[in-house]
Structures are given as structure tokens and as C-alpha cells.
Amino acid sequence: MIGREVALAAAGLVALFVGLSVVVLSLVWLERKFLGRLQGRIGPMRVGPFGLLQPVADAVKLILKEDVVPAWADKGLFWIAPILMFVPSFMVWVTIPFSRDLVIRNLDMGLFYFIAVSVVSVVGLVMAGWSSASKYAILGGLRSAAQLVSYEIPVIMAVLGVVMLAGSMNLLTVVDKQASVPYILVQPLGLAVFLIAGVAEVGRTPFDIYPAESEIVGGPFVEYSGAHWAIFFLAEYINTFVVALLVTLLFLGGWQWPHLPGVWAPVVVLVKTYLVVMVIFWFRATFPRLRIDQLMAFGWQVLIPLSFVNIVLTGIQLYYRWPSWSLSLMSLGIILAMAYWQYRTQTAPAQALARSYSQRAYSQRRGA
Amino acid sequence: MTLVVFYLLAAVTLLGAMGVVVTRNVVYAALALLLSLMGVAGIYLLLFAEFLALVQVLIYGGAITVVILFAIMLTRLREYKGVMENPQWPLGLLAATALFLVLVAAFLVDSPRMNVEERLAVPFLLLGGSLFSQWAIAFEVASLVLLVALIGAIIVARGEDSRERP
Structure with missing residues (x-):
């Protein structure tokens, strides 16, 4: 009995490890190809058909490279840090479902488990930064601590909005409740907050403040090389995939698609997830990196208040039992207002400059 | 096990x-x-x-x-x-001993309840419900304490010179 359970768990873990490796390789390939297309290039083409074997070659290269440990590094912590970063991003998979049955163990507090476990990886980042005994690495560690603790709040609050709608933290229930209407239509504000904060949580491009290559040459990972660096790299891609997967499960209706039999459930989840991942890659190709003060200001002054507004709106709608489209309208209204306000504040300096130039040109012409 | x-x-x-x-x-x-x-x-x-x-x-x-x-x-x-040395250690010792005694006392008084066989997980909904009905006052007091701490932290962080400003 216990032996069977252990064997099942071990099989699940092996399947998970293989699956995650394939996912990461596919993500690396997809990112390079997709970014290439967005930038008018064709991306890697040399290794394998369409460059399909490029990530495999990269992985082999990384593993074969020399693993340098800095002389002044705190050796023990330097070795533990990548593991501490990687283990949480592995642990969250225990409760993530790909269909009603395809889940290692469905927890009643699945969503909360996910949030609680994924927070621990911050300690790994800070530890990596400190133990490297390098100024860039310590700066990166500090930045990652500030950024990840700040952006954890909007993530939790956005998830809370979904939990309020579904009345459960069980991921299966959350998906089942979206049988008629996915929550992207009910709570677009929650989706916006969750996606932006999620991208910030995994430190991808508009928010890659702590590994910022052009400022601190890779942040906490500066001193890492070879297989150790590969672990950080792996964790980053897995976390990106998890964020996309959670967007799929929480807001896009998970494995549900009209007129498709249940056999297709994992395929539907994967297709939706890869689409969200491509949106995240699209961010990278579109937005320049924020400055650190902009990052903190955006987190605390825009995202966190918005996530609270989301919760209050959801509460009002649930308490007065208004139809769910009213929440969609309110949510959408807030998004549009915020977008307009951001547009005004972002473009105001440039517009003022343009106005002053045109006025000066006008007066010069009049004077001449 | x-x-x-x-x-x-x-x-x-x-x-x-x-x-x-x-x-x-x-x-x-x-x-x-x-x-x-x-x-x-x-x-x-x-x-x-x-x-x-x-x-x-x-x-x-x-x-x-x-x-x-x-x-x-x-x-x-x-x-x-x-x-390594901390001048507050007698105070710390006192607090730790007091806490230990309180815990022992609580354990001794309440031990019959600890031995109850039915150690069931409290359903999450029940927890939330009782937190906001039966223990609402304690909950609100706790949140008030946190709010006070937050405001205090902001005032401390702003520093001496900026405190004079309105």
C-alpha cells in the first residue's frame, strides 16, 4: 500500500522532471525564434531543422563548462543558493492540474500552497547575491529582495480576487467555476494585475531589475558559471511557465474549451499556456527595462492600489449579488482609466517639450 | 511514523x-x-x-x-x-523563562484536550467564517496593531528633519 504510493510519487517526480526539461528546452527555442521574428530576424537556424536542437546544444555547453567558485565566496551558501532557488519552483508543480485527473496531488488550499512555496525562492536569490562576495551580486541580491517582496503583494491580492469569485482555493474548483464564463471576462483588472506582477515576480524583461545585465551584469548570478548558472536559468524558465500556467488556470478557464471532449484537456491547457508565454515574450520585445525607482513606484503606487480596488469591486458585486457582467464593466472601466492616466503621465513631458519647441519656432518665425 | x-x-x-x-x-x-x-x-x-x-x-x-x-x-x-555579548541578556532570560512557564502551565491545564484522537483538519471555510464572526474583535485589534506599526515605521523612516514639516 505504502510501497505503491511511494512508487507512484517517484514516477510522478520523474515524469515531472522530464516534462519540465522538455518545457524549458521548448521555451528557450520558442523565445529565441519568437524574439527573432519580432525583430525581423529568423532566429537560430544552424543546429537541427529550424534550430530545434539549439537549446540542447546550449544545455550541453553549459554542463560541460568549468564551474568557477570565487575565492572569497562563502562556499557552502554559494552551493546551496541555486538549490534553494530551484526547489520551490519544482515543489509548486505538486498541485498544478493539467486536467481533472492529471495532477500529482490536488490540495484544498492549492493556490495558497503555490503562493507560500514560491516565496521561499527569494531567499535563494538573496543568498546567492550575498555568498558571491561581489558588489554586483550583492546589489542584485538587494534588488531582488526589494522587488520580489513588493510584487508578491499584488500577486496575492489578484489571486484573492479569483478566490472570492470561485469561493475556493482548490485549483480544480476554480477551473470548474469557469465552465460558462472564464474569469478573464469577469475580472480583467485582476488578470492585468496578476500578469504584470507575475512577470515582475519572475524577473522578466520590463522588470528584470535584479539581473539587469547593462547595470549590474547579471545581479545575483554574476559569479555563477556552468551547471550552477544553468540551475538559475532553469528555475527562471520554469517560473515563467508556471506564471503562464496560472494565468491559464485562474483566468482563461483552464482545460475548458467549447465542444472538445475531455481527452484534449492537457492539450488545451498547454496551448493556452504557450500563448500566454508568448505574450510574456512579446513584453520583452516591446518594453524597455524600468529603472529601479520606477519599478518600486509602479509596484506600490499603481499595482497594489489596483489590486485592492479589484478586491473591493469583487466584494461589492458579490455582496449585492449583481450580475457578473457588472463586475466586468467596472473592472474594464478601471483598466481604461488607469491606461489613460498612465498614457498622460508618460507622454506629458514629451508633449510639453514638443509644445514649447513649436511655440519657440512659431515666435521665431513671427519675429523674423 | x-x-x-x-x-x-x-x-x-x-x-x-x-x-x-x-x-x-x-x-x-x-x-x-x-x-x-x-x-x-x-x-x-x-x-x-x-x-x-x-x-x-x-x-x-x-x-x-x-x-x-x-x-x-x-x-x-x-x-x-x-x-556576541548582549547587555540585555538578563531581561531575555526572564522573558524566555516566563514564556516557558506559561507554555508548561497551558500544556498541563489543557493536556486532556491535546490527547483527543480526532485530530481533524479545520476546513478552510470554517476557519475564515469563525475568524470574521466569533473572533472578529480580536482580528480587528490585530489589524489595528499592524496599522499602528506600519504608520510608526513610516514616521521612523522619514527621519528627524522631515518630521517638522506639516
């Missing part, structure tokens, strides 16, 4: 706590604290208090340890290297 896991977790908790006190490196002390807190989370899990265990991991494992590490990294570590 449960007993073995309990002793393991207790060992982790106690060793972590010992590490916090014994080590001369502040960063090690913070990480040992993390270990100890995780052990406590494991004990909560053993007692079927899943929600409490997850809160422990989230708040202490994630937020508080990271903030402690953040503060340590911002200070100049060399000045504090090897600082």
Missing part, C-alpha cells in the same frame, strides 16, 4: 534556534532562523493546521527572513562580526 517525523522536525527547529544564538555570523544566524521557522511550519503541518503552516512559510519563510537579510546586507557587516 508521525513520532519520528515529529522528532526530526523538533530537532530541526531546536538546532536552527541554537544556530541563531551560537553563530558569530549574522547572515548565518538569519538563515538558521529560517531553518527553525520552517521546522515550526512542519510541526504545524503535523498537527493538521495546514493553513497555519502555509502562513508560517509565507510570512516567516518568505517575507520576514528576506527583510532581515535585506537589513543585514544594508548594514556594514564587518562592524558586527563576532559581536
Whole structure:
């Protein structure tokens, strides 16, 4: 009995490890190809058909490279840090479902488990930064601590909005409740907050403040090389995939698609997830990196208040039992207002400059 | 089985706590604290208090340890290297002894209830419901205390010179 359970768990873990490796390789390939297309290039083409074997070659290269440990590094912590970063991003998979049955163990507090476990990886980042005994690495560690603790709040609050709608933290229930209407239509504000904060949580491009290559040459990972660096790299891609997967499960209706039999459930989840991942890659190709003060200001002054507004709106709608489209309208209204306000504040300096130039040109012409 | 896991977790908790006190490196002390807190989370899990265990991991494992590490990294570590004596130790001893006695007393008074066989997990909905109805006042007081602490932190962080400004 216990032996069977252990064997099942071990099989699940092996399947998970293989699956995650394939996912990461596919993500690396997809990112390079997709970014290439967005930038008018064709991306890697040399290794394998369409460059399909490029990530495999990269992985082999990384593993074969020399693993340098800095002389002044705190050796023990330097070795533990990548593991501490990687283990949480592995642990969250225990409760993530790909269909009603395809889940290692469905927890009643699945969503909360996910949030609680994924927070621990911050300690790994800070530890990596400190133990490297390098100024860039310590700066990166500090930045990652500030950024990840700040952006954890909007993530939790956005998830809370979904939990309020579904009345459960069980991921299966959350998906089942979206049988008629996915929550992207009910709570677009929650989706916006969750996606932006999620991208910030995994430190991808508009928010890659702590590994910022052009400022601190890779942040906490500066001193890492070879297989150790590969672990950080792996964790980053897995976390990106998890964020996309959670967007799929929480807001896009998970494995549900009209007129498709249940056999297709994992395929539907994967297709939706890869689409969200491509949106995240699209961010990278579109937005320049924020400055650190902009990052903190955006987190605390825009995202966190918005996530609270989301919760209050959801509460009002649930308490007065208004139809769910009213929440969609309110949510959408807030998004549009915020977008307009951001547009005004972002473009105001440039517009003022343009106005002053045109006025000066006008007066010069009049004077001449 | 449960007993073995309990002793393991207790060992982790106690060793972590010992590490916090014994080590001369502040960063090690913070990480040992993390270990100890995780052990406590494991004990909560053993007692079927899943929600409490997850809160422990989230708040202490994630937020508080990271903030402690953040503060340590911002200070100049060399000045504090090897600082072991703390003039407040008699006070600390007093507080620790008092807490220990209170815990022992609570355990002795309440021990029949501890031995109840039906150690069932409290459903999450029930927990939330009682938190906002039966324990609403305690909940509100706790949130008020946190609010006061937040405002106090902001005032302290603003510093002396800016306090005079309206």
C-alpha cells in the first residue's frame, strides 16, 4: 500500500522532471525564434531543422563548462543558493492540474500552497547575491529582495480576487467555476494585475531589475558559471511557465474549451499556456527595462492600489449579488482609466517639450 | 511514523534556534532562523493546521527572513562580526523563562484536550467564517496593531528633519 504510493510519487517526480526539461528546452527555442521574428530576424537556424536542437546544444555547453567558485565566496551558501532557488519552483508543480485527473496531488488550499512555496525562492536569490562576495551580486541580491517582496503583494491580492469569485482555493474548483464564463471576462483588472506582477515576480524583461545585465551584469548570478548558472536559468524558465500556467488556470478557464471532449484537456491547457508565454515574450520585445525607482513606484503606487480596488469591486458585486457582467464593466472601466492616466503621465513631458519647441519656432518665425 | 517525523522536525527547529544564538555570523544566524521557522511550519503541518503552516512559510519563510537579510546586507557587516555579548541578556532570560512557564502551565491545564484522537483538519471555510464572526474583535485589534506599526515605521523612516514639516 505504502510501497505503491511511494512508487507512484517517484514516477510522478520523474515524469515531472522530464516534462519540465522538455518545457524549458521548448521555451528557450520558442523565445529565441519568437524574439527573432519580432525583430525581423529568423532566429537560430544552424543546429537541427529550424534550430530545434539549439537549446540542447546550449544545455550541453553549459554542463560541460568549468564551474568557477570565487575565492572569497562563502562556499557552502554559494552551493546551496541555486538549490534553494530551484526547489520551490519544482515543489509548486505538486498541485498544478493539467486536467481533472492529471495532477500529482490536488490540495484544498492549492493556490495558497503555490503562493507560500514560491516565496521561499527569494531567499535563494538573496543568498546567492550575498555568498558571491561581489558588489554586483550583492546589489542584485538587494534588488531582488526589494522587488520580489513588493510584487508578491499584488500577486496575492489578484489571486484573492479569483478566490472570492470561485469561493475556493482548490485549483480544480476554480477551473470548474469557469465552465460558462472564464474569469478573464469577469475580472480583467485582476488578470492585468496578476500578469504584470507575475512577470515582475519572475524577473522578466520590463522588470528584470535584479539581473539587469547593462547595470549590474547579471545581479545575483554574476559569479555563477556552468551547471550552477544553468540551475538559475532553469528555475527562471520554469517560473515563467508556471506564471503562464496560472494565468491559464485562474483566468482563461483552464482545460475548458467549447465542444472538445475531455481527452484534449492537457492539450488545451498547454496551448493556452504557450500563448500566454508568448505574450510574456512579446513584453520583452516591446518594453524597455524600468529603472529601479520606477519599478518600486509602479509596484506600490499603481499595482497594489489596483489590486485592492479589484478586491473591493469583487466584494461589492458579490455582496449585492449583481450580475457578473457588472463586475466586468467596472473592472474594464478601471483598466481604461488607469491606461489613460498612465498614457498622460508618460507622454506629458514629451508633449510639453514638443509644445514649447513649436511655440519657440512659431515666435521665431513671427519675429523674423 | 508521525513520532519520528515529529522528532526530526523538533530537532530541526531546536538546532536552527541554537544556530541563531551560537553563530558569530549574522547572515548565518538569519538563515538558521529560517531553518527553525520552517521546522515550526512542519510541526504545524503535523498537527493538521495546514493553513497555519502555509502562513508560517509565507510570512516567516518568505517575507520576514528576506527583510532581515535585506537589513543585514544594508548594514556594514564587518562592524558586527563576532559581536556576541548582549547587555540585555538578563531581561531575555526572564522573558524566555516566563514564556516557558506559561507554555508548561497551558500544556498541563489543557493536556486532556491535546490527547483527543480526532485530530481533524479545520476546513478552510470554517476557519475564515469563525475568524470574521466569533473572533472578529480580536482580528480587528490585530489589524489595528499592524496599522499602528506600519504608520510608526513610516514616521521612523522619514527621519528627524522631515518630521517638522506639516
